[in-house]
Amino acid sequence: MSKNIVIVGAVAAGPKAACRLKRLRPDWNVTMLDQDSLISYGGCGIPYYVCGDVSDEKELRSTSFHMVRDETFFEQAKGVRVLTRTRALAIDRKNKTVRVENLNTGEAGELPYDKLLLATGAQPVRLPIPGIDLDGVFAIADLHKAIAIKERIAQGKVSRAVVVGGGAIGIEMAEAFTDLWGVETTLVEYMPQLLPRIVDWHFAAMLKKHLEEKSVRIHTGESAVEILGDDQGKVTGVRTGQRTLEADLVIMAVGVRPRSDLAREAGLSVTPWGGIKVNHRMQTTDPDIYAAGDCIATTHLVTGKDAFAPFGSLANREGRIAADNMAGGASHFPGVVGSYVMKAFERCIASTGISYETALAEGFAADYSLTAPADRAHFFPGEAIVVYQMVFDRNTRRVLGLQGFGMMNDSISARIDTAAGLIARGATIEDFMTVEMAYSPPFSSAIDSINAAAYVADNLCAGLLRKVGLDRFFAWMEDFGREPDWVALDIRHLQEATPYAAKFGERWLAIPYNEMRQRHGEIPEDKTMIILCDAGTRSYEVQVMLDAVGKRNSLVLSGGFNVIRRVGADWLL
Amino acid sequence: MSKNIVIVGAVAAGPKAACRLKRLRPDWNVTMLDQDSLISYGGCGIPYYVCGDVSDEKELRSTSFHMVRDETFFEQAKGVRVLTRTRALAIDRKNKTVRVENLNTGEAGELPYDKLLLATGAQPVRLPIPGIDLDGVFAIADLHKAIAIKERIAQGKVSRAVVVGGGAIGIEMAEAFTDLWGVETTLVEYMPQLLPRIVDWHFAAMLKKHLEEKSVRIHTGESAVEILGDDQGKVTGVRTGQRTLEADLVIMAVGVRPRSDLAREAGLSVTPWGGIKVNHRMQTTDPDIYAAGDCIATTHLVTGKDAFAPFGSLANREGRIAADNMAGGASHFPGVVGSYVMKAFERCIASTGISYETALAEGFAADYSLTAPADRAHFFPGEAIVVYQMVFDRNTRRVLGLQGFGMMNDSISARIDTAAGLIARGATIEDFMTVEMAYSPPFSSAIDSINAAAYVADNLCAGLLRKVGLDRFFAWMEDFGREPDWVALDIRHLQEATPYAAKFGERWLAIPYNEMRQRHGEIPEDKTMIILCDAGTRSYEVQVMLDAVGKRNSLVLSGGFNVIRRVGADWLL
Secondary structure, eight states: OOOEEEEEOOSTHHHHHHHHHHHHOTTSEEEEEOSSSSOSOOGGGHHHHHTTSSOOHHHHTBOTTSOBOSHHHIIIIIOOEEEOSEEEEEEETTTTEEEEEETTTOOEEEEEOSEEEEOOOEEEOOOOOTTTTSBTEEEOOSHHHHHHHHHHHHTTOOSEEEEEOOSHHHHHHHHHHHHHHOOEEEEEESSSSSSTTTSOHHHHHHHHHHHHHTTOEEEESOOEEEEEEOTTSBEEEEEESSOEEEOSEEEEOSOEEEOOHHHHHTTOOBOTTSOEEOOTTOBOSSTTEEEOSTTEEEEBTTTOSEEOOOOHHHHHHHHHHHHHHHTTOOOOOOOBOOOEEEEETTEEEEEEEOOHHHHHHTTOOEEEEEEOOBSSOTTSTTOOBOEEEEEEETTTOBEEEEEEEEESSSHHHHHHHHHHHHHTTTOBHHHHHHOOOOOOTTTOOSSOHHHHHHHHHHHHHTTSOOEEOHHHHHHHHHOGGGSTTEEEEEOSOHHHHHHHHHHHGGGEEEOOGGGHHHHGGGSOSSSEEEEEOSSSHHHHHHHHHHHHTTOOOEEEETTHHHHHHHHOOTTOO | OOOEEEEEOOSTHHHHHHHHHHHHOTTSEEEEEOSSSSOSOOGGGHHHHHTTSSOOHHHHTBOTTSOBOSHHHIIIIIOOEEEOSEEEEEEETTTTEEEEEETTTOOEEEEEOSEEEEOOOEEEOOOOOTTTTSBTEEEOOSHHHHHHHHHHHHTTOOSEEEEEOOSHHHHHHHHHHHHHHOOEEEEEESSSSSSTTTSOHHHHHHHHHHHHHTTOEEEESOOEEEEEEOTTSBEEEEEESSOEEEOSEEEEOSOEEEOOHHHHHTTOOBOTTSOEEOOTTOBOSSTTEEEOSTTEEEEBTTTOSEEOOOOHHHHHHHHHHHHHHHTTOOOOOOOBOOOEEEEETTEEEEEEEOOHHHHHHTTOOEEEEEEOOBSSOTTSTTOOBOEEEEEEETTTOBEEEEEEEEESSSHHHHHHHHHHHHHTTTOBHHHHHHOOOOOOTTTOOSSOHHHHHHHHHHHHHTTSOOEEOHHHHHHHHHOGGGSTTEEEEEOSOHHHHHHHHHHHGGGEEEOOGGGHHHHGGGSOSSSEEEEEOSSSHHHHHHHHHHHHTTOOOEEEETTHHHHHHHHOOTTOO
């Protein structure tokens, strides 16, 4: 028997569910509504549209076979009725209807449903500061905003921009402005680092350094307190706690939150932060109402807690699963590990699972391995250093997360995606030691980066490797008084190490790696030796060797100069 | 108490085990011997050395920090004693000694061991045909051969080469000759396809077409029956069953087999094909003798059977695990899924698990999904089509393998590596539907290729999708009489479909995808409609729609023209 399906929201989760439902139940009536006139677009593509990589906004809402996904397309090709510029005002759960309003005509109506899907998405957080409504202040709320921004830039109206917010959207927009348009761009982030809660500080620092090299000005730990404007109501700048930044354009990218008023007002369960609660079948607390996409709370598979995971990829998946269940099937969405990847100019940064900082906060016996190997066979042309951090629990040996930073190619994705599949299944260090990465010199090393990261984790757990944190080392380099008994033991080639030994005197001892077995007598026993090399692997070997001769007074700086150089430091020669 | 460790073989597994052992047991005596003078080289890098990408053979045996791994390096940096040009002649298991011979001096000796590791590697198979020992006939047995080959080419002595064997080494060598040196190269493979037993025929066909476009001549299903030479004993050509090919250089790359005579003669268990049997701790049938690397038989995690997996990556891993156990630990090597990746000019081909053909032979209820999506967001510049085949068991829904073919970048590795991790754990289609690939338009699609492949598999299992094999379709296109009731239903844009309809008349019906809901009345009911589009996704939607109107007389050509064009066909317009 035919049923009436109503879907609120026509981007990502909504369209995916609508089309899947029509395939599973061709005789059902599927109606999808959206308050916007532009629907079914790839929101994650907006920065690439603004920068010009994607020339026409229509490409963001076209299929791979170049048909625009508008109302006619959904009607003709998919058999789905679409009502645009139509807002869902309220859900009458008793009578199973949705009250709607046509935003063009003001006309109101009721849509009866047998099953209802809420795919209402997320909306940008509005900072409660003065000037937020000035002309020229934009949040990336929808495609219209993107079109307006690009128009302004293309018309030469923008020479200086300020981006408030150092998450993915803020960084991608800063790149878009700087890279193609040459707009002088400053990014302000109130947390002490970029990508807060996503990557650990040193990964954020490597990203920041690269962005700065590409002419993006960045102020972290700095809050926007007021947006400034002129008499005509046009934006002129941003005042932060520390300074005033001039701007013709301001992007507010301080995060998004679930759009869940409709659900809350209908009495459905919603988390304190606004995520619609759903079970693994995407059902809300009303079994005839489903929810999918950026408006829901899902489960984090590492912490077991509610999670907010607003990704277009997950929205599509959740939409498909909701459709399966609405059609009478039994599909299951297990939750998320929080996989994340971002292009930043010529670099890529990515992560999955949780960061070290988060793992500590969550009460894990958290530790991490920090490695900096080549991204493919070190003798293969074009190879480049990549930095990985594997976060694990020392008690259970469970891997909790992986972060990667390197060149802009798919090499990091390969490791992050592999890790995501394993972490979702509770994999341990052993599982990562043996995961079988396809090997050939143009693609990987004989000991793949992900295996190598697990080996280091294994060595840490076994007590074979004792490391020192990068933060402590950097602090010491700023002020030797902090660790009066430390001496750097630089085991790189002499031409690399000698200038440092010359500069830092008795704080810096240079003995090459391959001479250590002969020269370990020169190592002082009353000092703590901080062993340094390029990647950290030689340092580990030297530590093991020194331990064997009874000199256990050393710590390894994981990642070595490969990481130090990418994070940057004043004292680097 | 110190122990004596003897390791036979000093490439990959041997050196890895030796160094790991010295770190775990610094006071043990570790002696590693090899019959060669050049040791610890990256054998997989040989084709890149021959083609010139790697300029000096020393790079293949250097560390990432540019130290050559020779006897002195192992002695000084690692504390491992190395005996080169030293052959192990026999093992006396009772007295626990290895009888050795110095190949330079002829001097013989005995090395006592507490634990012994056999890392004897593999050796090229010798075809039993005349002329195999002529000057200019090479197998890629070691680095000396590589140096000799490159010398001949660099001296301009080679204008025509024949490669016998269409496996990875043969193809990589053919690329090396053609790409940099412009040598007219012909590859002969006696099986009907390249990469036999690794990928299915259509993946081999896509690879073959690309190699041919790059000027490599290829004859599959053709055996070399004689190597021809002149009066001076120099090679002049290769005679096959079908033709005579002129050549100044012949590469024999017809596979490798475990070098296990030493083990067999010592009474250790060896498979019929020569793999030394080991348990998950890498112990042979003598608990004091371990084996690792290309000389062993390991377990295939999909078939559960003995497997031969001669990869440098696995050799390193097995070496580490052997060392852990020799040192008294308890490390475990679970077995392999057979991950494989190869560069071929501007393309990449990769696989993990087993092929469809193998799955059928192994008795699985095998089926496959064939997909041809974009490798990243279809609106992102530089995106390219990639072809995947996911092999699964219809009864258990277990995923048995994944193959990929696309551009030369790391995109395919990302999916193959992710799949390898899951397949090793017995993952099902559901696991692949939900594996959380990091999403951002420069890296992936909102519905990632690997998720999409699983969706198609899911639809196949559910009976929502009925497909026709590419082989049957190609056969029909050659001879319509084979399937007299078939009609192609081309649902692409009219400008693409109309020329085919014009050429093939009543055998080819063109109705665009988006008009199908209005025009399905035009579909004949007494024919079998073979639905065609670019990637196969629209075809699936049309099939579902036709089913819904009672017309169940259709089959979908999975992968569509994206695959057809890559395999190639005479009838393509």
